[in-house]
Amino acid sequence: xxxxxxxxxxxxxxxxxxxxxxxxxxxAFAKGHIVKRTDLPRLRELGLCEIRVAxxxxxxxxxDEAAQRLATAIAGTGSAPTKAHTGRVNLRASCNGPLVIDExxxxxxxxxxxxxxxxxxxxxxxxxxxxxxxxxxxxFAVPEERLAQAxxxxxxxxxxxxxxxxxxxxxxxxxxxxxAAQQRVKRGVYRSVADRVSNLDAEVAEVRYVTPDEExxxxxxxxxQALSVGLVIIAGETSIMDHDDVTPxxxxxxxxxxxxxxxxxxxxxxxLLAYLDSAAGEGALRHLPILGAPGCVRSRSAxxxxxxxxxxxxxxxxxxxxxxxxxxxxxxx
Numbered sequence: 001x002x003x004x005x006x007x008x009x010x011x012x013x014x015x016x017x018x019x020x021x022x023x024x025x026x027x028a029f030a031k032g033h034i035v036k037r038t039d040l041p042r043l044r045e046l047g048l049c050e051i052r053v054a055x056x057x058x059x060x061x062x063x064d065e066a067a068q069r070l071a072t073a074i075a076g077t078g079s080a081p082t083k084a085h086t087g088r089v090n091l092r093a094s095c096n097g098p099l100v101i102d103e104x105x106x107x108x109x110x111x112x113x114x115x116x117x118x119x120x121x122x123x124x125x126x127x128x129x130x131x132x133x134x135x136x137x138x139x140f141a142v143p144e145e146r147l148a149q150a151x152x153x154x155x156x157x158x159x160x161x162x163x164x165x166x167x168x169x170x171x172x173x174x175x176x177x178x179x180a181a182q183q184r185v186k187r188g189v190y191r192s193v194a195d196r197v198s199n200l201d202a203e204v205a206e207v208r209y210v211t212p213d214e215e216x217x218x219x220x221x222x223x224x225q226a227l228s229v230g231l232v233i234i235a236g237e238t239s240i241m242d243h244d245d246v247t248p249x250x251x252x253x254x255x256x257x258x259x260x261x262x263x264x265x266x267x268x269x270x271x272l273l274a275y276l277d278s279a280a281g282e283g284a285l286r287h288l289p290i291l292g293a294p295g296c297v298r299s300r301s302a303x304x305x306x307x308x309x310x311x312x313x314x315x316x317x318x319x320x321x322x323x324x325x326x327x328x329x330x331x332x333x
Contacts, residue, residue, distance in 0.1 A: 076159025217250025268304025
């Protein structure tokens with residue numbers, strides 16, 4: 001692509017580089033407009049003899065086509081591109097769920113001159129119709145070779161972004177407290193947990209109130225597992241204070257394994273994540289996630305539960321390394 005000042009008669013079929021205003025200062029032609037022969041009388045009325053235009057090389061791809069192709073290359077499951085306009089395409093969510101970004105692929109594409117992709121942050125919980133990314137081709141055209149590089153990155157990776165649809169529809173809740181505090185826990189902790197579950201298109205299918213002893217916790221876990229809930233959330237009167245506290249001991253007694261205790265997130269340091277594995281047929285395993293919520297779950301403010309719950313309800317096997325990685329950006333207050 002090259003820019004030239006040309007007599008208006010020679011600009012037909014080429015791209016305006018700048019806005020053109022009439023005598024009142026109103027926009028008569030917008031930059032990026034492809035000059036047509038029918039535009040020439042109006043250009044003469046504006047008193048213009050020459051204008052600056054962009055002339056594409058044979059291997060250049062016009063901005064709208066380039067943006068549309070780039071959007072197609074990076075969009076994965078759960079996202080849909082809008083129609084290109086002025087070199088821009090937005091990607092909108094077509095389902096509710098956490099956004100997954102291939103950060104290395106995103107960086108590689110943005111390293112190509114003239115191509116830009118801006119996204120929401122990795123693991124952001126998004127809703128249907130929400131804009132999750134915007135693609136902008138900066139010049140009026142880019143070389144075919146450069147665009148093909150970007151498309152190859154998307155093809156190799158499968159996609160640069162996708163949205164994991166929420167899968168869990170039924171959640172079991174275990175509330176651990178003394179008998180004296182049960183009503184207080186029900187009013188404060190349970191309501192907050194139930195609202196978070198509801199906001200993620202699911203419902204609390206069963207609730208178990210248990211006293212703080214290992215056997216009671218283990219029994220409640222086994223009962224909820226038998227009901228085939230997709231997730232178990234354990235919360236209560238106090239946070240889990242140690243690997244060998246009542247709740248982790250109860251999880252082990254039920255046959256579960258502790259994935260990680262403690263998180264570099266504030267609020268939410270005293271988080272516990274565990275899994276209860278069981279046969280799912282044909283040699284496969286079903287991994288029932290168990291989220292031991294810290295005391296901050298009572299609050300409506302953002303905390304560690306809000307960071308992990310969408311991912312677990314989308315079926316992601318969140319591991320120890322994933323929780324440790326939350327430290328970068330983990331200061332929520």
